[in-house]
Amino acid sequence: MKLLHKGIDFYMNHKKLLIMMLLVPIMAVPFFGFSPYMMRMITLSGIYIILALSLNLLTGFTGQVSLGHAAFYGIGAYTSALLAIRFDLSFVYTAIAGGLVAGFFGLLLGLPTLRLNGTYLSIVTLGFCEITRLVALNWMDLTRGPMGLTGIPLPKVFSWVIDKDAEFFYLILILIILTWVAINNLIKSRTGRALISIREDELAAEAMGINILKYKLIAFTTAAFFAGIAGSFYAHYASFIDPQSFTFDESIQILSMVILGGMGSNLGAAFGAVILVSIPEMLRGLQEYRMLMYGAVLVIMMLMRPQGLLGNVKLGDILNKKPVNEEEVSQDA
Amino acid sequence: MILQQLINGLTLGSTYALTAVGYSMVFGILELVNFSHGSVYMVGAFLTLIFLTSLKLNFFVSFLLSIILTGLLGILIDKVSLYPLRRKNAPKVTALISTIGVSIFLQNLVMLVWGSETKNFPLVINPGAVELMGVKVSFLQMIIFSMCLVIMIGLNTMIQKTRIGKAMRATAQNAEAAKLMGIDINRVIMITFFIGSALASVAGTMVGMYYQTIDPYIGYMAGLKAFAAAVLGGIGVLPGAIIGGLLIGVIETLSAAYINSGYRDAIAFAVLVLMLVIKPSGLLGKQVSKKV
Amino acid sequence: MHKLQIEGLTKTFGGLTAVNNVAMHVDDNEIVGLIGPNGAGKTTLFNMITGLYTPTSGQLLYQEKDITGLKPDKITDIGIARTFQNIRLFPMMTALENVMIGLHTRTHSTMFDSILRTKRHRTEEKNNIQRAMEILEMVGLESKQDEYSKNLPYGEQRKLEIARAMASNPGILLLDEPAAGMNENETAELTGFIKGLKGLGMTVLVIEHDMRLVMSICERIYVLDYGSKIAEGVPKEIQSNPQVIEAYLGKGA
Known part of the structure; x- marks a missing residue:
């Protein structure tokens, strides 16, 4: 027990250093000689890390539970795919366009938040996700409906065409770092404090001079922007997209990652993404139990630790200040 | 033609109404959205089918068993995923997420146990129909509509007249005060979940018979449409669930027939989103002011 | 007047x-x-x-x-700034952060300043922390700056709420x-x-x-x-x- 405390304290005190140290082996991943399949899983985890980080900004930090994050992911993917197919644009532009269009829809979805809260807001985001999917399914001229968009070109960063596993890996790594730094900087600032205060007590935040609508819109737009970028990468990486990839189930997967890893902790969200992508893959026999597992994760986390594994509570605090009966359990262990 | 669509819409709408009651009653008493209700509806349909085909039981026995078991499932869901949160006074959104978890769990459990492919639902009712002024109304449609009507009237009478109905209304008004007046809140909650889930089983079975097929995914859409119906009519208000259900059914059928059938599911969502944004309290609900 | x-x-x-x-x-x-x-x-x-x-x-x-x-x-x-009858602090924010929320209306860096860590963000943030610490000192909570406000004893929560309101430099x-x-x-x-x-x-x-x-x-x-x-x-x-x-x-x- 004491060792655990020390470990947690060490983690808390040297967080930055540890994350930096973690970056070194991560940079070297393409040299480990992983199989193409493994590299694919790692790259996929990377996409989900961006999705989880962005949803975490909205749900974990600002407290707005969105059940429609996959919609922004999809909007970003379709935008870039169409731009790349029709105009042969470089990834730099398609990604930014994907992010911006997704961000615009985030702004739109954020508007009703002035009047809606909690459960109702979540339901509206769910409705938005379904409507987006149905539009993608029915707008044949633009999206080719259920047939999806095929032949999305490989991403080009200006004149450099990305086509090797290692290159894809570094591209997603750069995107993760950009997202991470941007969200982290945002959180640790005047804007970020305003977002967190809305999660903590909306009314008090308003009474302290925070324009609730403005900051909720910032959260929605920024979260959607980064989800759009993730979608953009996915479209180029997979070279094929269809409405099936951006369903409610997908939204739930992203939400599960944030909830498992930790609401309001970037490291937690990233951790949740990696776990929930890799566990079903590692236990191949359990593949068909994957969604069952997501369901169970949601229920169990809500009952046991709504703040997630690495939620923004100091871990040491929780271990010290648990309610009596829970403390007994942890001491037995 | 439009009359025919209207009849079809009302049939579908009455099953939404039955399902919407579950959302509405739970919301009335606990002020939370039980997202798993759609999956409960699907489980209800599956149970009837399994008793009917695998165990070769008589239809009425199968139906009755399904109603009871589904009702009990509702109670179980509350005990497992909601009661612990209630005890901790957790925010309402945790209840939503927890029941989403239950919903996904149930749907995938059914897929694992009975397979994810579409299953045929055998004909148990005479497939005949009556034709009146060019409008065809099948026996099944009549049964579905009248059954829903009878159940709704019965339920309304129960809530208005009986002891337990009064206890339910008192709890919905003010749970704390009801408790002080000696009402067993937990019993009220249990009965609420039982009734809501049992009705979902009725609706699920009816829709299974109507379309003659079921699959593990039916609960998701039906659940969301029923939720849209509950919100449209005014969540927590019983007559609201009926009006909302019938309206959603009719709007959906008409827009599928005259606008674009690809967007038939989107209509319900659009109604839901618009209603939540414009008047979250619904057609028959009362506006609540924010508490400071 | x-x-x-x-x-x-x-x-x-x-x-x-x-x-x-x-x-x-x-x-x-x-x-x-x-x-x-x-x-x-x-x-x-x-x-x-x-x-x-x-x-x-x-x-x-x-x-x-x-x-x-x-x-x-x-x-x-x-x-015009206020406190609440039934304390409404931001429970999972530290005492210092609570006071810094009070400074919100008196500061101006935008989300882009924050993301890009501009000079405006850096100087303002530095001044903010200094100002917030001064206010915490005024109510005698300077040693509690890193405590989550929910972990403070009741009396200190009351003081912190006053400090938070004072931070907006109210008329x-x-x-x-x-x-x-x-x-x-x-x-x-x-x-x-x-x-x-x-x-x-x-x-x-x-x-x-x-x-x-x-x-x-x-x-x-x-x-x-x-x-x-x-x-x-x-x-x-x-x-x-x-x-x-x-x-x-x-x-x-």
């Missing part, structure tokens, strides 16, 4: 009139008390001044500017029962603290049930009962006003 002027302010909820045609004013650098039995409409009045409720009728003037019906964040921006500070739940020592300390605010040039409007506190710090007092103003004056006058005594002790006493 009064700093805050309230004219004919009324608020009804359905058929119930919570505040009825109240007129009052607060002058610069004054400490004014607002008292009355429970349910007299004191907090409702606060909620109207701070924009949480829109008045049914009447007018609110701050420095001769009409602020009736403005949104709460706007009102704080203009210069008028509204305190809603600051001594509620405090023991005698803490109340005495709080009394001294509020008195000290006057020395700093602040203006305070305070709702309080602790008569000793009210009588010792307030220069003028308004009394509400059943939503209507029944008395106003200096503490001495209020103490001997028969209507006030009746309101507190009940008719026939």
Whole structure:
């Protein structure tokens, strides 16, 4: 027990250093000689890390539970795919366009938040996700409906065409770092404090001079922007997209990652993404139990630790200040 | 033609109404959205089918068993995923997420146990129909509509007249005060979940018979449409669930027939989103002011 | 010219009139008390001044500017900050962060400044932390800067809430029962603290049930009962006003 405390304290005190140290082996991943399949899983985890980080900004930090994050992911993917197919644009532009269009829809979805809260807001985001999917399914001229968009070109960063596993890996790594730094900087600032205060007590935040609508819109737009970028990468990486990839189930997967890893902790969200992508893959026999597992994760986390594994509570605090009966359990262990 | 669509819409709408009651009653008493209700509806349909085909039981026995078991499932869901949160006074959104978890769990459990492919639902009712002024109304449609009507009237009478109905209304008004007046809140909650889930089983079975097929995914859409119906009519208000259900059914059928059938599911969502944004309290609900 | 002027302010909820045609004013650098039995409409009045409720009728003037019906964040921006009767801190934010939220309206870096870590962000953030620490020191919480506010003892939470409101550098500070739940020592300390605010040039409007506190710090007092103003004056006058005594002790006493 004491060792655990020390470990947690060490983690808390040297967080930055540890994350930096973690970056070194991560940079070297393409040299480990992983199989193409493994590299694919790692790259996929990377996409989900961006999705989880962005949803975490909205749900974990600002407290707005969105059940429609996959919609922004999809909007970003379709935008870039169409731009790349029709105009042969470089990834730099398609990604930014994907992010911006997704961000615009985030702004739109954020508007009703002035009047809606909690459960109702979540339901509206769910409705938005379904409507987006149905539009993608029915707008044949633009999206080719259920047939999806095929032949999305490989991403080009200006004149450099990305086509090797290692290159894809570094591209997603750069995107993760950009997202991470941007969200982290945002959180640790005047804007970020305003977002967190809305999660903590909306009314008090308003009474302290925070324009609730403005900051909720910032959260929605920024979260959607980064989800759009993730979608953009996915479209180029997979070279094929269809409405099936951006369903409610997908939204739930992203939400599960944030909830498992930790609401309001970037490291937690990233951790949740990696776990929930890799566990079903590692236990191949359990593949068909994957969604069952997501369901169970949601229920169990809500009952046991709504703040997630690495939620923004100091871990040491929780271990010290648990309610009596829970403390007994942890001491037995 | 439009009359025919209207009849079809009302049939579908009455099953939404039955399902919407579950959302509405739970919301009335606990002020939370039980997202798993759609999956409960699907489980209800599956149970009837399994008793009917695998165990070769008589239809009425199968139906009755399904109603009871589904009702009990509702109670179980509350005990497992909601009661612990209630005890901790957790925010309402945790209840939503927890029941989403239950919903996904149930749907995938059914897929694992009975397979994810579409299953045929055998004909148990005479497939005949009556034709009146060019409008065809099948026996099944009549049964579905009248059954829903009878159940709704019965339920309304129960809530208005009986002891337990009064206890339910008192709890919905003010749970704390009801408790002080000696009402067993937990019993009220249990009965609420039982009734809501049992009705979902009725609706699920009816829709299974109507379309003659079921699959593990039916609960998701039906659940969301029923939720849209509950919100449209005014969540927590019983007559609201009926009006909302019938309206959603009719709007959906008409827009599928005259606008674009690809967007038939989107209509319900659009109604839901618009209603939540414009008047979250619904057609028959009362506006609540924010508490400071 | 009064700093805050309230004219004919009324608020009804359905058929119930919570505040009825109240007129009052607060002058610069004054400490004014607002008292009355429970349910007299004191907090409702606060909620109207701070924009949480829109008045049914009447007018609110701050420095001769009409602020009736403005949104709460706007009102704080203009210069009215408050505390809540049932403490509303941000529980999972540290004491320092809570105070820094108070500085929100007095700072201007945008989300792009934050993301790009511009010079504006860096200097402002540095000044913010310094200013917030100064305010924490004023309420004696400087050693608790990194504690989550939910982990602070009750009395310190009350102080932190005042510190948070003070951080917005308000023209008028509204305190809603600051001594509620405090023991005698803490109340005495709080009394001294509020008195000290006057020395700093602040203006305070305070709702309080602790008569000793009210009588010792307030220069003028308004009394509400059943939503209507029944008395106003200096503490001495209020103490001997028969209507006030009746309101507190009940008719026939």
